[in-house]
Amino acid sequence: MEVSILPLHRTLDVRAGDNLLEALRQHEVPVSYSCMSGRCGTCRCRIVSGNVLMTGATDTNLPASNGQTVLACQATLIEDCVIEIPEVDEIVTHPSKILKATVAGIDDLTHDIKRIRLALAKSFEFSPGQYASLQFTPQHVRPYSMAVTANDGEVEFHVRLVPGGRATSYIATQLKVGDAVRLSGPLGTAYLRRKTSDPIICVAGGTGLAPILSIVRGMAESGMNNRVHVYFGVRSPRDIYGSRWLDELKERLPNLTTHVVVATAGEPGPYRTGVVTDAVNQDWDTLKGWRAYVAGAPVMVDAASILLRHKGMKAEHVYADAFYSSGV
Numbered sequence: 001m002e003v004s005i006l007p008l009h010r011t012l013d014v015r016a017g018d019n020l021l022e023a024l025r026q027h028e029v030p031v032s033y034s035c036m037s038g039r040c041g042t043c044r045c046r047i048v049s050g051n052v053l054m055t056g057a058t059d060t061n062l063p064a065s066n067g068q069t070v071l072a073c074q075a076t077l078i079e080d081c082v083i084e085i086p087e088v089d090e091i092v093t094h095p096s097k098i099l100k101a102t103v104a105g106i107d108d109l110t111h112d113i114k115r116i117r118l119a120l121a122k123s124f125e126f127s128p129g130q131y132a133s134l135q136f137t138p139q140h141v142r143p144y145s146m147a148v149t150a151n152d153g154e155v156e157f158h159v160r161l162v163p164g165g166r167a168t169s170y171i172a173t174q175l176k177v178g179d180a181v182r183l184s185g186p187l188g189t190a191y192l193r194r195k196t197s198d199p200i201i202c203v204a205g206g207t208g209l210a211p212i213l214s215i216v217r218g219m220a221e222s223g224m225n226n227r228v229h230v231y232f233g234v235r236s237p238r239d240i241y242g243s244r245w246l247d248e249l250k251e252r253l254p255n256l257t258t259h260v261v262v263a264t265a266g267e268p269g270p271y272r273t274g275v276v277t278d279a280v281n282q283d284w285d286t287l288k289g290w291r292a293y294v295a296g297a298p299v300m301v302d303a304a305s306i307l308l309r310h311k312g313m314k315a316e317h318v319y320a321d322a323f324y325s326s327g328v
Helices: 019-028 165-172 204-220 243-252 275-285 298-310
Strands: 002-008 011-012 043-047 052-054 062-064 068-071 075-077 081-084 099-109 115-118 131-137 139-143 152-161 180-187 202-205 228-234 256-262 292-297 318-320
Touching: 002 019, 068 081, 075 318, 099 139, 115 165, 131 165, 139 152, 139 165, 139 204, 152 165, 152 204, 202 275, 202 298, 204 243, 204 256, 204 292, 228 275, 243 256, 256 275, 275 298, 292 298, 298 318
Parallel strands: 002 081, 202 228, 202 292, 228 256, 292 318
Antiparallel strands: 002 011, 043 068, 043 081, 052 062, 052 075, 099 115, 099 180, 115 152, 131 139, 131 180
16 A cells, blocks of 8 residues: 655555554654644644544544545554645654643733743753643643743743633642642644744734744744744733843844734823734735744634735644633
């Protein structure tokens, strides 16, 4: 049985029943992966022709065919097919880990956003823009994006406290410095692509600023000089945070421009008012040839993704992992 791989134009000799990700790895095809259990989304690829069988926990024995996007780790090869893997030159392979961490600090960033710093027992490799699952207790588990880049010391997360939220209520009332936390990851596909000189636009809503900070910090550390615009949308002036970090990044990235957009107009101030996607729409007639990183609430992420594509950006160059609020 044969599987053709695009855009490499390679043909693999495989057996019916082989796992797609394992087949790609065995034939040394460059492909991103992390958890290998269908959670992180990193090994996403597209079925160009033919069929594979989805064998993950949620899609057991369901066929996937032409045009469908699948996770390679959850796909079983059943016939000749053509598979397209994205961005061969931007592979990330950070094996998923479960690490013990300790709360090193809890700080207030705004009236309802806390900064949580976790000291690591072991090194935790991830790409800027990815996220991890944090288990505070067996009943309090929630994914959050890293706001910093990988280092040997600690990781940082920004958590908005949601009234009645299961995990955030625990964070607000019980979590304390010195507590143990279990960290699992990395997860997510909206990680920094370092091998491009394309201009970049970042759109963040609320604590969606955390992964955007990680991405822009990663750009600075890598010496990237791409033109980059960061749009940060908040509900009201009291929800603004991170200005100092963005100003520091401007000193390291001379091509960085930041825009803070406040949805609720109050007293006249230095910030733009309105919806963050409207600000992007007003500023750009075309974004053809650009790349984007989008993070925040699903409604904002969906609206921004549609807008960016409408402005001429390739769909595959819009990188987004939405923050879902259920069960927080």
